[in-house]
Amino acid sequence: MSSQGSGHHDGRQRTIRAYHERTKHHLDRYARSLGYLDWANQPDPFRRYEGAPISRLPLPSEEGGPSYDALFEAPPPPEPLDADWVSRLFYYSLALSAWKRIRDRQGRVLDRWSLRVNPSSGNLHPTEAYLIAGAVPGLSEEGGVWHYAPEIHGLEQLRTLSLGPPPDCVLLGLTSIHWREAWKYGERAFRYSQLDLGHAVGAVALAARSLGWRARLDDSASTRTLAKLLGIDRQHGVEAERAGCLLVLTPPDRTGSLGVDLAALAGSGWRGEPNRLSPDHHPWPVIDEVEEATESPGLIHPEPSVSGPAPRLGDRGLSAWRIIRRRRSAVAMDAMTHISRDAFFRLLLRVVPAATPAPFDTLPWRPWVSLLLFVHRVEGLERGIYALVRHPAHDGSLRRSLRPDFLWRRPEGCPDALPLYLLQAGDARGVARTIACHQEIASDGVFAVAMLAAFDAALASGGAAMYRRLFWEAGLVGQVLYLEAEAAGIRATGIGCFFDDALHELAGIAETSWQSLYHFTLGGALEDPRLETAEAYAHLAGEF
Numbered sequence: 001m002s003s004q005g006s007g008h009h010d011g012r013q014r015t016i017r018a019y020h021e022r023t024k025h026h027l028d029r030y031a032r033s034l035g036y037l038d039w040a041n042q043p044d045p046f047r048r049y050e051g052a053p054i055s056r057l058p059l060p061s062e063e064g065g066p067s068y069d070a071l072f073e074a075p076p077p078p079e080p081l082d083a084d085w086v087s088r089l090f091y092y093s094l095a096l097s098a099w100k101r102i103r104d105r106q107g108r109v110l111d112r113w114s115l116r117v118n119p120s121s122g123n124l125h126p127t128e129a130y131l132i133a134g135a136v137p138g139l140s141e142e143g144g145v146w147h148y149a150p151e152i153h154g155l156e157q158l159r160t161l162s163l164g165p166p167p168d169c170v171l172l173g174l175t176s177i178h179w180r181e182a183w184k185y186g187e188r189a190f191r192y193s194q195l196d197l198g199h200a201v202g203a204v205a206l207a208a209r210s211l212g213w214r215a216r217l218d219d220s221a222s223t224r225t226l227a228k229l230l231g232i233d234r235q236h237g238v239e240a241e242r243a244g245c246l247l248v249l250t251p252p253d254r255t256g257s258l259g260v261d262l263a264a265l266a267g268s269g270w271r272g273e274p275n276r277l278s279p280d281h282h283p284w285p286v287i288d289e290v291e292e293a294t295e296s297p298g299l300i301h302p303e304p305s306v307s308g309p310a311p312r313l314g315d316r317g318l319s320a321w322r323i324i325r326r327r328r329s330a331v332a333m334d335a336m337t338h339i340s341r342d343a344f345f346r347l348l349l350r351v352v353p354a355a356t357p358a359p360f361d362t363l364p365w366r367p368w369v370s371l372l373l374f375v376h377r378v379e380g381l382e383r384g385i386y387a388l389v390r391h392p393a394h395d396g397s398l399r400r401s402l403r404p405d406f407l408w409r410r411p412e413g414c415p416d417a418l419p420l421y422l423l424q425a426g427d428a429r430g431v432a433r434t435i436a437c438h439q440e441i442a443s444d445g446v447f448a449v450a451m452l453a454a455f456d457a458a459l460a461s462g463g464a465a466m467y468r469r470l471f472w473e474a475g476l477v478g479q480v481l482y483l484e485a486e487a488a489g490i491r492a493t494g495i496g497c498f499f500d501d502a503l504h505e506l507a508g509i510a511e512t513s514w515q516s517l518y519h520f521t522l523g524g525a526l527e528d529p530r531l532e533t534a535e536a537y538a539h540l541a542g543e544f
């Protein structure tokens with residue numbers, strides 16, 4: 001699939017496997033990090049390009065727009081590309097969504113932080129976004145490369161392009177600043193940056209669908225070409241942004257070639273200097289090593305992405321934009337809320353690509369991630385550990401890799417389109433909590449999730465670059481779980497902290513055929529009454 005020589009190939013695979021092993025959390029030992037928070041060097045969550053011309057985008061409303069279920073079943077007709085379109089694309093994917101504030105007993109503000117439409121491990125937001133477009137009515141008469149600045153909901157123009165993408169196509173590049181995550185999480189941070197990037201892919205894909213467009217991840221360009229295209233190859237040092245992926249956004253009926261030669265778009269004439277994020281840094285060399293080992297030479301995936309007819313689960317009349325903008329993580333679960341069996345089945349159908357292709361059709365590879373579920377509070381469904389087989393090719397391999405005494409029994413009333421199996425009946429709350437670094441959100445919810453990736457098979461198929469892509473896929477699944485939780489009237493939380501091999505042992509996984517890359521929990525949220533909330537852009541009016 002890729003053109004690397006096999007010796008080099010083996011070296012890269014060794015590097016990522018060594019990284020993967022050393023960044024596992026164990027019951028008696030966490031992956032390496034500083035072990036304390038170096039507040040003096042807390043990274044700025046907002047990248048800005050000093051000196052680049054800024055275009056502020058209008059602030060759209062949450063009213064109107066398609067229904068949430070239509071995003072998956074019947075997206076609206078494509079809206080024309082203009083400044084409003086660009087504004088809404090970002091407002092429903094990567095913009096700020098709220099401010100939070102906490103006071104001490106004397107009423108003094110102790111801390112203030114913003115939240116975004118896309119979630120992020122530790123709210124550290126390593127992901128940056130770049131727009132590459134031709135002329136956009138209301139924004140620019142010539143093509144260009146812009147950096148999206150969520151703090152002001154604006155675009156910083158870094159370059160002009162004499163010949164940009166055609167008017168029915170925009171490109172969106174995503175990058176990661178690993179330092180933002182490494183500052184807090186040390187060596188495991190690379191994994192978190194990749195999961196966050198997967199969430200961002202999902203956020204952009206669903207925002208595009210709400211405007212009647214579709215997003216596809218174009219894996220043909222190498223990581224280095226992408227870095228040049230976005231101008232981040234000019235950055236060096238610990239804070240440097242690293243190229244992630246390129247999304248191609250078009251109306252859904254557009255076929256044929258892109259009409260742009262990506263390599264030819266790279267060029268000179270950059271404006272703006274990236275701001276410094278921290279006064280000082282602690283280096284984490286293994287992150288640079290795994291970053292380099294997983295760089296893509298440009299991939300062509302032999303097994304295509306999923307496609308198929310739109311599902312028909314019915315429309316609940318919920319507003320897509322409200323669900324998207326009001327998504328939040330639960331910081332605590334109430335240990336009470338139940339959902340019905342039908343609501344549970346419906347929610348899970350949204351993460352099975354054969355049943356609901358979007359937004360998984362954004363990824364050009366066939367799914368590699370399946371789910372283990374720890375079901376605690378679903379009415380009419382036995383408590384226990386379940387498997388959700390997200391692709392038929394996983395079935396045999398999972399049955400061979402997981403514990404031989406697992407039941408593989410279909411639950412009563414389960415729709416034919418939902419490949420769900422009871423593996424082991426019983427109360428799994430304690431084990432779910434323990435495995436999630438003892439976090440109670442994993443036991444106090446409706447159900448918790450471990451995302452298993454077909455690790456060996458994916459790396460054999462696509463080479464070392466697949467390592468990142470497995471996390472992207474897991475992040476994308478997570479993004480749908482977040483939104484589905486909101487739509488079902490509950491909440492979700494991503495769980496990056498879990499004891500990797502404790503989970504593998506519980507599931508009976510020896511070796512690395514399947515590896516757990518991301519955990520999740522969904523349930524009835526408890527609000528923290530001490531927090532004050534303000535509108536996303538209240539700060540621009542000096543109001544928060």
Ligand SMILES: Cc1cc2nc3c(=O)[nH]c(=O)nc-3n(C[C@H](O)[C@H](O)[C@H](O)COP(=O)(O)O)c2cc1C
Pocket residue numbers: 115116117118119120121122123192195196199327328329330331439441493494495496497
């Ligand atoms: C990859 C990832 C890992 C996360 N891991 C945890 C976790 O282990 N525990 C937790 O309480 N929250 C976790 N979160 C939730 C984040 O803390 C949360 O997304 C962030 O604070 C922003 O808040 P919001 O999701 O409400 O916008 C995780 C989120 C992501 C995206």
